[in-house]
Amino acid sequence: MRSHLLNNTTAEHYRNTVSAGVERVAATLAATERPFSGIDVDELSPLVDAIDLDRPLGDAAAALDELGEVYLRDAVYFHHPRYLGHLNCPVVIPAVLGEAVLSAINSSLDTWDQSAGATLIERRLIDWTAERIGLGPAADGIFTSGGTQSNFQALLLAREEAKVRPEDFTRLRIFTSECSHFSVQKSAKLLGLGPDAVVSVPVDRDKRMRTVALAHALESCVAEGAVPMAVVVTAGTTDFGSIDPLPEIAALCEQFATWMHVDAAYGCGLLASRERRGLLEGIENADSVTVDYHKSFFQPVSSSAVLVRDRATLRHATYHAEYLNPRRMAEERIPNQVDKSLQTTRRFDALKLWMTLRVMGADGIGELFDEVCDLAAEGWQLLAADPRFDVVVEPRISTLVFRYIPAGAASPDEIDRANLHARKALFASGEAIVAGTKVGDRQYLKLTLLNPETTVHDIAAVLDLISGHAESYLGDSLDRAS
Template identity: 75%
Template sequence: MSSRAHLLNDRTAEHYRRSLTDGVGRVADRLARTERPFTGVTPAELAPAVSSIDLDQPLQDPGAALDELEDVYLRDAVYFHHPRYLAHLNCPVAIPAVLGEAVLAAVNSSLDTWDQSAGGTLIERRLIDWTAGRIGLGKAADGIFTSGGTQSNLQALLLAREEACRLVRKNSETAQPTSAILPRLRVLASECGHFSVEKAARLLGLGPEAVIPVPCDRDRRMRASALEQELARCAEEDLVVMAVVVTAGTTDFGSIDPLPQVAALCEAAGVWMHVDAAYGCGLLVSPRRGHLLAGIERADSVTVDYHKSFFQPVSSSAVLVRDRSTLRHVTYHADYLNPARSVAERIPNQVDKSIQTTRRFDALKLWMTLRVMGADTVGELFDEVVDRAADAWRLLDADPRYEVVTEPQLSTLVFRYVPEDAAGIPDSLVDKANLHAREALFASGDAVVAGTVVDGRHHLKFTLLNPETTLDDIAVVLDLLAGHAESFLAPARRA
């Protein structure tokens, strides 16, 4: 086969069809035969198989490459579609979205300029308008698709930083360079918020003291009174709060900060309000729980991750802003790409709004999902997993083997195995038992759960995003975890 025969074009369309049909068949067969979310393979077991492959000796045949892929990937992949995958914010994916993924990969549009994407540009813009409408940001809203919540949060805080510096200069009697303003900037964020806020602050040239954690209540929601105190303290110390970051669905607890109260405080202080709704954005299409996002419409910027609660393949995220003019802070013109004259000519170049240049047409996946399934169907699926989490909380709360941290608003549960005679066992040993239980379960491949630390103690975590997960699945996993924990503690009991 000639080298050109591998390139997708009019002459190789049939080769493309056969190759993808074979690949789809392999994946479909693997999905149909998957009985556990994971095989339990270890890095030491799998690494030699990958390392032994000579990448300078191609197989030439797609079928042979797929055979090899079975051994180094498909057989041992972690399958999120399995009902006993309960670990992270990874969702089973909607078939229309997978279809969209296949189309966008083949056409390979780049969403930076109109002359590379045409209809793709308009589809992405339409979806941004649709999402902004669901949030309620108003007619001046805009946004851009991103690779994920971390990038969305970074871009939102970049815009907030530039707006804060602009206002400082506007209100100052003397010209101040950005370098003189940056040390005064602060970000107030929930202590239960995402680590990407601190990462963004570092990338934006702010010091480690720039992000101030705001205490949460027992339900792991930001305390509005504590935020009010921090805003007042910063004002007294001549510090500039460039943004308040609130969370609509924390990664660990699924908790939603008090958005209306925070919005009122931000408006009174003239501070940018960013809502990280990477997880909770599924409520935008929920037929029964949309009210939980009341107040989000008052935000200056919002992060949404469709690849969490809209059942989209990674990557599919967006950052939205109330005032489209703030996106100018990421606009740069290159003569070869998006010259300044294109603005006057009203050419819609998406790179004018993005911190990326080359960018995938990820919006197509959401477009296909909405056009085939509809928003209500997506929302019903998300409601199902939230319902399941509520049932699981009641199950855990009644189980004497476990302590559950808080009743969930969304679909995560953080809990801890506690032995029946815990009074005679040090907390450090109980910590190790919980760690062991998670690791042993993962090694068995029977189920996958996550872990986290709460108040200095190791806990286990369920993240439910699969409507196929039943309460029976959860009960089985709880029994497995308890069994692993007990086997770990058995020697201590005998000692």
């Protein structure tokens, strides 16, 4: 069994095994004609359940053959131009190269004596991102597993900076738009705040937080004797890609001495854009910022970070263990990343972004993100001109929310069911994948455009497929009624 350990004596075995895996994946990608096979859970589950994990196959070739049956054949392929579902991007090759390197070396980014150069690379990328945001010379941050963890850590810091005793946590309030990410509510619960801690602020017709409503909510909070702990500003909402008015909200946060957190998990790609960087004007005033490189920097999952304006606030995540990072190490200026992180063992995910920047540069990333934003603008024009569809809001970045509206008479509930059916039928066909959401209490569909290979022709074809499935459902519904 030692022959399977990666070390100096098994380097050739490693090379051959990984090369075979790369060849298999490359062949699969080259042959992929649709984003999904259309298989359902009842068909795939028995194949996986039938595998006896206590009886190994003995070699990697056999395991790859089996993997083709239980995973590769039926995987959802984000690189396909008609994958238009969630915030999943196709990945760039330099980042995949970085993934291969970091997996093999297997550095752990908690302490210097487990990572050395990896620690310095991660720190340099944090500094680079903070410079792009404009947070100032005292900024710092840490890589995380994703936007949910980044938002949670930011709100943990905000809670501690509010300087409220634990018995008074029920007085703390977090303000965020009604279109913000669910992780805000989840974080409040995990942080031990009261059920009314998150105040939902109304949005305008463009799905941006209404600053007048925020001002009233902050005033009411103070008047009631509660404490405005934080305002979570969204720069790229999950459904609409909307960007809250950053400068105006920053002014209110300063007025009410409230922590300003910007959730730019989606919109962070604008940091690399030469055309649209202005959409993030005001982000430099934030106390903390979430960025998800695995959304709009075209990085493999996971690759995220939380940045802070004042590195001193990261002390709220610091605990010292004698076996790992004793206090004397900080006094000796040994750079242990665990001092800033909620995690202990942590992958060297920063290497993927490092390799991307060293091969493509920030402008290369920005150009790709600008392409999908341009595509969304074209998609908006297509939808706005098509009487079959009701489109909600003109995109700021790269999402389109819409719903099919039949030409004939149909009740709102029937239209909801037709749109739900169209999404499900499209997924089952494997020809394309779109997402779904609700606007008000009505069912809508969503195109999340993060693939520069997607074209307007692809969007038009998917819209025709949606229309066909919805019409088929409504026709069958009429037949059943008669």
